[in-house]
Amino acid sequence: xxxxxxxxPAVGVEEQAAVVIGGTTGIGRVIALALAEEGADxxxxxxxxxxxxxxxxxxxERGATTTETTCDVRERATIEDLREVAEETLGxxxxxxxxxxxxxxxxxxxxxxxxxxxxxxxxxxGVFRACQVFGRAMTEGSIVxxxxxxxxxxxxxxxxxxxxxxxxxGLTRAAAADFAPDVRVNAIAPGxxxxxxxxxxxxxxxxxxxxxxxxxxxxxxxxxEEIAGTAIYLASDAASFTTGQVLTxxxxxxxxxx
Numbered sequence: 001x002x003x004x005x006x007x008x009p010a011v012g013v014e015e016q017a018a019v020v021i022g023g024t025t026g027i028g029r030v031i032a033l034a035l036a037e038e039g040a041d042x043x044x045x046x047x048x049x050x051x052x053x054x055x056x057x058x059x060x061e062r063g064a065t066t067t068e069t070t071c072d073v074r075e076r077a078t079i080e081d082l083r084e085v086a087e088e089t090l091g092x093x094x095x096x097x098x099x100x101x102x103x104x105x106x107x108x109x110x111x112x113x114x115x116x117x118x119x120x121x122x123x124x125x126g127v128f129r130a131c132q133v134f135g136r137a138m139t140e141g142s143i144v145x146x147x148x149x150x151x152x153x154x155x156x157x158x159x160x161x162x163x164x165x166x167x168x169x170g171l172t173r174a175a176a177a178d179f180a181p182d183v184r185v186n187a188i189a190p191g192x193x194x195x196x197x198x199x200x201x202x203x204x205x206x207x208x209x210x211x212x213x214x215x216x217x218x219x220x221x222x223x224x225e226e227i228a229g230t231a232i233y234l235a236s237d238a239a240s241f242t243t244g245q246v247l248t249x250x251x252x253x254x255x256x257x258x
Contacts, residue, residue, distance in 0.1 A: 009237035014039030016141075016235065017090035019082065020097040021071055021130055024051035026195045027146060028099030030224035031231045036064035038232060041090050045071040045082060046100070065090060073100045073126025079133045087137065094141035095235045096134045098127045101146075108159040119160035124167040131175050131185070138183050142243075144234050145172050145187040146227075149250050152189075165189075169246045176244030184243035186234045191250025192221040218251030 013035055023032040023044030032044035036059045043066050044055045052068050059066045067089045071082045086093055102122035104115035127145055135143065150158065151165035169187060176185040192212050194202050201208040202221055213219050230249050233239055248254055 009240050011233055011236045011238040012038060013095070013232055013235050016040040016094040017086070017092065018042045018095040018097065018235070019086050019090075019093060019134070020044045020099060021073060021079075021082070021126075022046055022100030022146070023097065024048060024055045026099075026101070026197045027190065027193060027224050027227050028097065029055055031097055031099065031228045033058060033062065034225065034228035034232060035095075035235075036062035036066075039063075040095070041065035043067060043069065043082075043086050043089065045069055047072045073098075073129060074121050076129050076133070079129050083133050083137055093134060093138055096130060096138070096141075096143045097146070097231060098130050098143070099146040100126055103158060103161045105157045107157050111159060116160045120164050120167075123161065123164035124171065127168055128171060131171070135175065135179055135183060138179075140182050142184040142186070142235050142239070143175065143179070144231050145185070147172070147187040147189040147246055149189050149191040149248060149254055151246075152254065172246060173244045180243060184234075184239070186239070186242060186244070187246045188227060188230050188234070189246050189248040189250070190222060190227050191216070191248070191253045193224055193227060194221050195224055212253070215256055216251045216253045217256050220251065222249060222251060 018035050018040045020028055020032040022028040024046040032042050035042045042059050042064045052070055056066050056068045069085045071078045100122055102119045104119050145168050147168045148165040150162045151169050155162050172185055172187040
């Protein structure tokens with residue numbers, strides 16, 4: 001067997017400087033903590049001072065250099081402030097993770113303009129703002145956007161969320177082209193993930209959970225740690241030639257027979 005003389009790039013983020021927006025709850029929080037566990041310095045942020053304080057303490061316990069700072073992706077100035085704080089605390093930024101979320105649950109006939117605009121602003125325009133603000137300052141590294149399997153599916157009572165996540169996929173590809181070759185931009189599209197935000201519908205034994213498990217070839221839902229593992233891969237040198245991709249992590253749900 002012919003072996004390449006080039007060494008295989010490592011799957012790791014040790015000594016990287018990372019910012020996780022939406023990093024205090026759900027998938028974003030687990031990604032932030034996993035990055036710290038793997039040796040990265042991490043700032044995890046959201047709008048909530050209490051949540052930021054809590055996750056920052058957890059990051060410090062894992063040995064990460066970090067600081068407490070809030071951010072609202074609907075306000076560009078707070079993203080610019082976040083970048084300045086991150087540069088002062090961590091130096092240059094190697095990784096940006098965009099995980100802020102909003103899900104208005106209403107049918108398209110009942111959804112209000114405010115509900116529509118909030119989901120689009122948080123889930124799509126907020127990602128644009130963060131990519132732009134941080135991308136201007138990044139000389140290398142990667143951006144990982146959290147999309148959703150819902151971007152390519154018909155999901156009732158979530159028109160704004162589905163539209164926003166479809167937009168994130170397109171934005172990811174466009175940003176990858178604009179930031180290449182120095183900064184890579186990819187997205188993760190999780191399927192059903194068991195988090196506190198998912199509520200009772202994904203609890204073991206619920207009717208909805210049983211339906212999901214039956215449809216999914218892996219016969220279960222994901223853990224947040226499995227999504228975090230994908231983020232670590234995309235941020236690592238192992239993904240050094242991967243950009244503009246939307247990586248679906250759903251246990252085969254999307255491609256299984258309906």
